[in-house]
Amino acid sequence: MISEEQQDQAALYALRLLDADEHAAFESELKGNNELRDLVRELREAAGHLALTTPSLLPPASLKQRIMREIAPQQVVPIPSPQRASFGWIPWAIAAGLALFCGLLAVDRARLERQLSDVRAVDPLMQTTFYTLAPSAPAPADAKATVAWQPGRQSGVIRISNLPAPEAGKDYQLWAVDAEHKDPISAGIVRVDKNGVAQIRFSPVEKAEHVKAFAISLEREGGVPKKEGPILLVGST
Amino acid sequence: MDYGEAPGSCMTQETLQQTTDREMMARIGHRDQSAFSTLYDRLSGPLYSLAMKMLGDPAEAQDALQDVFLQIWSRAGTYDPEQSSVFSWAVLLTRSRVIDRLRARGRRLRVVAGSTEDEEHGTTDASTVESAADTAEKSDEATRVRYVLTNLPSEQREAIEMAFFEHLTHQEIAARLGQPLGTIKARIRRGLLKLREHLHT
Numbered sequence: 132m133i134s135e136e137q138q139d140q141a142a143l144y145a146l147r148l149l150d151a152d153e154h155a156a157f158e159s160e161l162k163g164n165n166e167l168r169d170l171v172r173e174l175r176e177a178a179g180h181l182a183l184t185t186p187s188l189l190p191p192a193s194l195k196q197r198i199m200r201e202i203a204p205q206q207v208v209p210i211p212s213p214q215r216a217s218f219g220w221i222p223w224a225i226a227a228g229l230a231l232f233c234g235l236l237a238v239d240r241a242r243l244e245r246q247l248s249d250v251r252a253v254d255p256l257m258q259t260t261f262y263t264l265a266p267s268a269p270a271p272a273d274a275k276a277t278v279a280w281q282p283g284r285q286s287g288v289i290r291i292s293n294l295p296a297p298e299a300g301k302d303y304q305l306w307a308v309d310a311e312h313k314d315p316i317s318a319g320i321v322r323v324d325k326n327g328v329a330q331i332r333f334s335p336v337e338k339a340e341h342v343k344a345f346a347i348s349l350e351r352e353g354g355v356p357k358k359e360g361p362i363l364l365v366g367s368t
Numbered sequence: 369m370d371y372g373e374a375p376g377s378c379m380t381q382e383t384l385q386q387t388t389d390r391e392m393m394a395r396i397g398h399r400d401q402s403a404f405s406t407l408y409d410r411l412s413g414p415l416y417s418l419a420m421k422m423l424g425d426p427a428e429a430q431d432a433l434q435d436v437f438l439q440i441w442s443r444a445g446t447y448d449p450e451q452s453s454v455f456s457w458a459v460l461l462t463r464s465r466v467i468d469r470l471r472a473r474g475r476r477l478r479v480v481a482g483s484t485e486d487e488e489h490g491t492t493d494a495s496t497v498e499s500a501a502d503t504a505e506k507s508d509e510a511t512r513v514r515y516v517l518t519n520l521p522s523e524q525r526e527a528i529e530m531a532f533f534e535h536l537t538h539q540e541i542a543a544r545l546g547q548p549l550g551t552i553k554a555r556i557r558r559g560l561l562k563l564r565e566h567l568h569t
Contacts, residue, residue: 179459
C-alpha cells in the first residue's frame with residue numbers, strides 16, 4: 132500500500148522537483164518497494180506525454196545533418212612516413228644526376244601536395260581555420276577572442292578574454308559572416324564568466340560554408356534572429 | 369513518426385511502439401547510425417516542440433536538441449527500459465537539458481505559448497510546422513493527452529504546467545499562487561495520477 136505522502140513524493144520525483152536530499156532519500160525508499168517503483172514509472176510516462184500538448188513543430192532538416200555529421204566515425208588516414216617521403220628519391224637522384232634530381236623534386240612535391248590535400252579532407256585539425264577577433268568601441272581595448280572553425284563539421288570553438296559581462300537584460304551573441312548570406316548568421320549566445328572569459332563550442336543556425344569573419348555583438352537578452360546591437364569584437368583569418 | 373494510439377486501444381499500440389523504440393536503442397548502443405536516424409525522425413518533432421515551448425528561441429531549441437541527440441547516441445547503452453519508455457526518457461532528458469541551458473544563462477524561464485487550448489496556433493519563425501504527413505496516430509495521441517490535460521480541474525492543470533514547463537518547484541508554485549505547500553503537492557499528485565489513469569484507459 133502506497134501512502135498519500137509517498138504518492139506526493141513519487142509525483143515530485145517523476146517531475147524532478149525534489150531537492151538533492153529528498154531525491155536521495157526517495158531513491159533509497161524506491162529500492163525496496165516494487166509497488167512504488169511501478170507508480171514512479173507510470174507517473175514518468177504521464178509526465179513524458181505532457182510534451183505532446185505543445186504546438187507541433189519540426190526542427191529544420193539542417194539540424195539532422197549537423198547531428199549525423201557529429202556522430203559519423205572519424206576516418207583515419209595514415210600519414211606517410213617522413214623518411215619515405217623525403218628520402219625515397221635519394222638513390223635515384225644520385226644515380227641520375229642533377230637534371231633528374233630536379234625533375235624528381237617536382238614530382239615529389241606534387242605527390243606531397245596531393246597527400247596533404249587528402250589528409251586535409253579527413254583530418255579535422257587540418258580543416259580548422261582560425262580567426263582572431265579584435266575589439267571595436269565600446270568594447271575594452273584589451274578584449275579579444277579567437278575562433279577555431281571547422282567548416283566541414285559546421286562547428287567551432289570560441290575563446291574570449293577580457294570582455295566584461297553585459298549589463299542586465301543584455302547578452303553577447305556570436306555571428307558568422309558568410310560570403311553567401313546577406314546577413315550574418317547567428318551562432319548563439321556567448322556568456323563570459325566574472326573574469327570576462329568564455330570558451331564555448333558553437334554551431335551556426337544555418338549552413339556557413341564560406342565564413343569571411345566572426346563577430347560578437349551586444350543584443351537583447353536571449354539573443355535575436357538578426358543582428359541589431361553594436362559589434363564589440365570582429366575579425367577574419 | 370507515430371507516438372500514440374487510437375483512443376481506446378492505448379496500451380496495445382503503445383507497447384508495440386515501445387518495443388520498436390527499445391530495439392532501436394539497442395541498435396544505437398551498437399553504433400547503428402541508421403537506427404539513430406530512424407529514432408531521430410520519430411522523436412525530433414515532439415522533443416523540438418517541447419524545447420521551443422520552454423526556450424522560445426529556435427536557435428537555442430536546436431542547440432538543445434543537438435545536445436539531447438548526441439547524449440542519446442553516447443548513452444544509449446545505459447538506457448534502462450525498466451525505468452521508463454524511450455519516449456518519456458527522451459522527453460525528460462530534453463527537459464533537463466533545456467533547464468540546464470536556462471539556468472546557465474541565469475534568466476527566467478520563458479513559456480511562449482499560452483493556454484493548451486490554443487496551442488495549435490503557436491508559431492515560430494524558422495521552424496517548420498509539422499506537415500500533413502504527420503501520422504494520424506500521433507495526432508490522435510496529442511489530441512487525447514491535450515483533452516485529458518484540459519479536462520483536469522484548472523488548479524491541478526495549472527500546477528502541473530508550472531512544474532513541468534516552467535520547472536518551478538512546489539515551493540515556488542505555492543509562493544506564486546499564494547497557496548499552502550501541502551495544497552500544491554496534492555494538486556500535482558492528483559493531476560498526475562489522473563493523467564496516468566486516463567492514459568491507461
